[in-house]
């Protein structure tokens with residue numbers, strides 16, 4: 001009999017803003033991941049400040065301590081759930097800078113190797129009419145370039161200022177269902193991969 005090991009999923013938003021809609025969505029997604037049998041770690045990128053990537057700085061000082069901390073966290077997780085704000089149709093500088101630093105070698109280990117077997121789901125929220133969906137296409141592309149397998153059916157929450165209730169819940173039932181479905185798919189995909197890993201002898 002095989003025992004179920006809950007897949008661990010690292011959750012963050014590409015916004016540092018206190019009242020970020022994407023942090024709200026990320027927190028909600030973390031809760032839903034736990035509800036469907038995963039183990040979620042929500043982190044706030046405001047707690048991991050890093051300089052803008054600069055190759056000279058990297059040569060001089062190596063990776064910032066927070067990049068190493070994020071790499072160590074990533075190594076403890078099998079999946080990612082990222083909430084992407086949209087700036088001018090793009091992902092935010094914070095999201096890009098964070099993933100760029102995380103992808104770098106710490107001098108011994110490749111940062112890219114940490115991403116290679118990860119599975120990710122992506123979501124977004126925006127006060128606008130399209131919910132930040134243009135950023136999602138780019139985030140999916142970036143994650144793919146890092147070697148991450150990205151699930152289909154990303155969720156974009158438009159009119160975000162009206163989308164959340166007082167307890168941080170999504171007020172629209174179909175959005176709640178779509179978020180649940182995405183979180184369930186992420187957890188079950190990772191659980192299936194775990195169960196069939198040749199390294200586990202399964």
Ligand SMILES: Cc1cc2nc3c(=O)[nH]c(=O)nc-3n(C[C@H](O)[C@H](O)[C@H](O)COP(=O)(O)O)c2cc1C
Pocket residue numbers: 013015016017019020021022023085086087088089090125126127128129130131132
């Ligand atoms: C520089 C900049 C560009 C923006 N461009 C877009 C955009 O292209 N599409 C969009 O839906 N919202 C855009 N917005 C509005 C953001 O969606 C809004 O600020 C949102 O609250 C950011 O996400 P957060 O709440 O998670 O911080 C932009 C905001 C900024 C500051």
